[in-house]
Amino acid sequence: xxxxxxxxxxxxxxxxxxxxxxxxxxxxxxxxxxxxxxxxxxxxxxxxxxxxxxxxxxxxxxxxxxxxxxxxxxxxxxxxxxxxxxxxxxxxxxxxxxxxxxxxxxxxxxxxxxxxxxxxxxxxxxxxxxxxxxxxxxxxxxxxxxxxxxxxxxxxxxxxxxxxxxxxxxxxxxxxxxxxxxxxxxxxxxxxxxxxxxxxxxxxxxxxxxxxxxxxxxxxxxxxxxxxxxxxxxxxxxxxxxxxxxxxxxxxxxxxxxxxxxxxxxxx
Amino acid sequence: xxxxxxxxxxxxxxxxxxxxxxxxxxxxxxxxxxxxxxxxxxxxxxxxxxxxxxxxxxxxxxxxxxxxxxxxxxxxxxxxxxxxxxxxxxxxxxxxxxxxxxxxxxxxxxxxxxxxxxxxxxxxxxxxxxxxxxxxxxxxxxxxxxxxxxxxxxxxxxxxxxxxxxxxxxxxxxxxxxxxxxxxxxxxxxxxxxxxxxxxxxxxxxxxxxxxxxxxxxxxxxxxxxxxxxxxxxxxxxxxxxxxxxxxxxxxxxxxxxxxxxxxxxxxxxxxxxxxxxxxxxxxxxxxxxxxxxxxxxxxxxxxxxxxxxxxxxxxxxxxxxxxxxxxxxxxxxxxxxxxxxxxxxxxxxxxxxxxxxxxxxxxxxxxxxxxxxxxxxxxxxxxxxxxxxxxxxxxxxxxxxxxxxxxxxxxxxxxxxxxxxxxxxxxxxxxxxxxxxxxxxxxxxxxxxxxxxxxxxxxxxxxxxxxxxxxxxxxxxxxxxxxxxxxxxxxxxxxxxxxxxxxxxxxxxxxxxxxxxxxxxxxxxxxxxxxxxxxxxxxxxxxxxxxxxxxxxxxxxxxxxxxxxxxxx
Numbered sequence: 001x002x003x004x005x006x007x008x009x010x011x012x013x014x015x016x017x018x019x020x021x022x023x024x025x026x027x028x029x030x031x032x033x034x035x036x037x038x039x040x041x042x043x044x045x046x047x048x049x050x051x052x053x054x055x056x057x058x059x060x061x062x063x064x065x066x067x068x069x070x071x072x073x074x075x076x077x078x079x080x081x082x083x084x085x086x087x088x089x090x091x092x093x094x095x096x097x098x099x100x101x102x103x104x105x106x107x108x109x110x111x112x113x114x115x116x117x118x119x120x121x122x123x124x125x126x127x128x129x130x131x132x133x134x135x136x137x138x139x140x141x142x143x144x145x146x147x148x149x150x151x152x153x154x155x156x157x158x159x160x161x162x163x164x165x166x167x168x169x170x171x172x173x174x175x176x177x178x179x180x181x182x183x184x185x186x187x188x189x190x191x192x193x194x195x196x197x198x199x200x201x202x203x204x205x206x207x208x209x210x211x212x213x214x215x216x217x218x219x220x221x222x223x224x225x226x227x228x229x230x231x232x233x234x235x236x237x238x239x240x241x242x243x244x245x246x247x248x249x250x251x252x253x254x255x256x257x258x259x260x261x262x263x264x265x266x267x268x
Numbered sequence: 269x270x271x272x273x274x275x276x277x278x279x280x281x282x283x284x285x286x287x288x289x290x291x292x293x294x295x296x297x298x299x300x301x302x303x304x305x306x307x308x309x310x311x312x313x314x315x316x317x318x319x320x321x322x323x324x325x326x327x328x329x330x331x332x333x334x335x336x337x338x339x340x341x342x343x344x345x346x347x348x349x350x351x352x353x354x355x356x357x358x359x360x361x362x363x364x365x366x367x368x369x370x371x372x373x374x375x376x377x378x379x380x381x382x383x384x385x386x387x388x389x390x391x392x393x394x395x396x397x398x399x400x401x402x403x404x405x406x407x408x409x410x411x412x413x414x415x416x417x418x419x420x421x422x423x424x425x426x427x428x429x430x431x432x433x434x435x436x437x438x439x440x441x442x443x444x445x446x447x448x449x450x451x452x453x454x455x456x457x458x459x460x461x462x463x464x465x466x467x468x469x470x471x472x473x474x475x476x477x478x479x480x481x482x483x484x485x486x487x488x489x490x491x492x493x494x495x496x497x498x499x500x501x502x503x504x505x506x507x508x509x510x511x512x513x514x515x516x517x518x519x520x521x522x523x524x525x526x527x528x529x530x531x532x533x534x535x536x537x538x539x540x541x542x543x544x545x546x547x548x549x550x551x552x553x554x555x556x557x558x559x560x561x562x563x564x565x566x567x568x569x570x571x572x573x574x575x576x577x578x579x580x581x582x583x584x585x586x587x588x589x590x591x592x593x594x595x596x597x598x599x600x601x602x603x604x605x606x607x608x609x610x611x612x613x614x615x616x617x618x619x620x621x622x623x624x625x626x627x628x629x630x631x632x633x634x635x636x637x638x639x640x641x642x643x644x645x646x647x648x649x650x651x652x653x654x655x656x657x658x659x660x661x662x663x664x665x666x667x668x669x670x671x672x673x674x675x676x677x678x679x680x681x682x683x684x685x686x687x688x689x690x691x692x693x694x695x696x697x698x699x700x701x702x703x704x705x706x707x708x709x710x711x712x713x714x715x716x717x718x719x720x721x722x723x724x725x726x727x728x729x730x731x732x733x734x735x736x737x738x739x740x741x742x743x744x745x746x747x748x749x750x751x752x753x754x755x756x757x758x759x760x761x762x763x764x765x766x767x768x769x770x771x772x773x774x775x776x777x778x779x780x781x782x783x784x785x786x787x788x789x790x791x792x793x794x795x796x797x798x799x800x801x802x803x804x805x806x807x808x809x810x811x812x813x814x815x816x817x818x819x820x821x822x823x824x825x826x827x828x829x830x831x832x833x834x835x836x837x838x
Binding site: 051052053072073074076077078083085089091092093094095096097098101102103105106108110112115116118122126130133134137143144146147149165169 | 685703
């Protein structure tokens with residue numbers, strides 16, 4: 001297992017504000033790992049730097065042997081990174097199937113003129129794409145909802161559809177931005193199981209963003225904690241849970257020192 | 269009942285005020301008076317009347333909707349009250365005319381006609397039914413009340429009767445309105461006799477009107493349409509297929525013989541409709557699918573027309589001796605090239621900014637065509653003259669009918685390409701871009717390529733329309749390519765339904781065809797246009813024929829859906 005995504009010194013400034021400050025991670029191939037941190041810590045900005053929505057002010061991002069910092073989003077997607085969004089961004093007036101078909105874009109090769117004359121290659125590619133879309137739809141458990149317009153789907157289904165759309169590009173690395181936002185504990189647990197299944201069955205690497213610690217502890221193999229754009233801790237879930245700086249970031253200074261004392265007390 | 273009325277009195281007042289405003293507006297802009305001369309049925313019911321009663325009938329409908337729960341009798345009374353009350357504004361109008369126009373000295377300061385040209389004694393006469401101040405206004409009050417009840421009846425009649433009632437009224441009014449066109453068709457089909465019996469001086473013979481009313485009523489009452497569609501649904505699939513083929517053949521035949529049915533004048537109108545369908549389909553790709561608001565679409569139309577003109581004219585400006593057919597590909601090619609050239613600078617722009625820049629581009633092209641600088645090529649203000657009409661195997665296509673076929677062919681080609689592209693990867697790219705540009709790009713879509721393709725394919729159809737337009741007219745001038753063409757094309761795809769192909773045809777018929785057929789409205793064309801657009805946006809924001817989404821997962825349940833996929837869900 002090697003490192004599939006490596007960020008070196010990634011910094012993003014908006015004017016005087018430093019949103020991401022020299023953030024470094026190494027994501028192992030075929031792992032599930034997470035970037036966590038309180039609201040406004042800069043997690044989504046960091047994601048946006050990886051996926052090309054923002055160009056990092058400084059630093060390097062290496063994905064699968066390519067430097068990808070500063071590339072446009074479409075090229076990064078074509079290299080094999082795919083993502084979902086914190087506030088669902090489906091193509092809301094298109095059907096679920098169409099959404100997934102758009103996701104397959106990097107793998108469709110026919111020229112537009114072939115669509116006009118409807119040659120064999122085009123028909124075959126479209127049919128294959130459709131079958132693949134139907135398969136993905138059932139993989140995320142949305143069979144039968146394929147012809148619904150996306151914005152008519154219930155919230156949970158929209159989240160799943162967004163994941164299906166991201167999977168359609170056959171990514172090597174899937175970035176999920178707060179996938180459990182707006183879900184109750186049961187739904188979150190289901191989704192976490194589903195994410196584990198994704199990794200096991202499709203053998204892709206998954207990087208999560210969460211601000212809810214509980215959610216990621218159960219499934220992450222490695223966690224980076226971000227606060228005010230900086231990395232304040234990294235390690236396994238267990239290490240993170242014990243880290244006083246993490247507790248401080250989440251609960252405030254007083255709580256941290258209190259907990260710290262408690263921890264010391266236990267040790268003593 | 270009194271109690272219900274008391275409870276709803278506020279609504280009645282509100283709707284009456286609304287109806288009153290509509291009524292007085294239509295009178296004050298002169299529509300009622302102008303169209304009072306245009307008889308629809310006999311000599312008693314004119315188009316002016318139809319406009320006059322729009323207000324109170326609308327009020328009646330609103331009342332019937334608002335008081336859905338109440339008993340029928342009190343709704344009728346409320347409708348009468350609201351309708352009658354809406355006449356108050358017109359009664360005041362009558363009094364104002366009586367004092368400040370009829371009895372006033374034309375030189376007086378308060379001689380209102382100086383400001384309001386439609387405040388005329390004729391309008392007064394019309395509104396009071398020629399019965400003078402007192403009796404006339406009472407009659408107007410009662411008449412409006414009755415119209416309010418008529419409005420209520422549209423919603424409250426028993427279902428079967430209601431359908432017939434509304435349909436027959438619409439049919440009779442429509443035939444009266446389009447009397448000239450109907451008469452023309454009857455003349456082509458049955459000779460001159462029948463038309464003369466039914467119509468006299470554009471107005472429908474009352475007896476004929478009653479017969480038409482009865483026939484339509486009977487059709488609707490006995491539910492013949494529903495019966496037919498039931499029968500259709502009951503037919504075996506094999507037979508339905510055959511039926512569909514039959515219907516398509518009939519439709520093609522209909523489109524083919526249409527120009528011979530409607531005569532020369534309307535053939536010209538059909539030609540223009542077809543031209544706008546072609547442009548609308550092109551613009552639909554740019555705006556409807558790709559979501560790029562292009563207000564300078566006329567520029568490509570102009571490029572097509574000028575290319576055709578310069579290449580084929582036999583006048584002084586001619587630069588080659590190509591004929592129409594040989595010049596056509598060049599016209600489209602130039603359109604595509606300029607589509608690309610315009611596309612590049614605006615690639616990074618979105619929404620409003622894109623609209624403003626393209627608007628500017630359209631104007632620049634028109635002004636360039638007008639300029640002296642380019643006069644050696646495009647003739648400046650004098651335009652290009654003597655553009656020959658196309659020949660088809662030695663036959664000159666010099667009639668509107670012949671050019672109509674050409675334009676229909678062009679429109680069919682445009683529709684064909686549009687449909688094929690819509691259902692392909694490119695179509696999905698466009699739509700994804702329309703929905704969310706950033707996410708579309710993050711799906712791996714190359715925005716530059718996708719946008720340029722939309723611009724250039726759209727431009728190709730516009731240029732094609734322009735080229736045919738130039739050949740039809742024989743001469744082109746810069747002022748033919750003003751902003752109004754862009755606005756028309758955009759409005760027609762919005763009215764039809766953005767992204768919908770039948771919508772483009774419907775939009776073109778409504779926005780381009782109707783004004784051509786109803787020449788009487790020329791003066792009020794833009795007013796009606798604006799009203800229609802506002803009403804559309806409120807009542808049917810998705811257009812008359814909204815874009816339908818394809819069913820793909822369950823298209824033919826038996827062949828595509830894998831068994832186990834269906835199983836997991838159930």
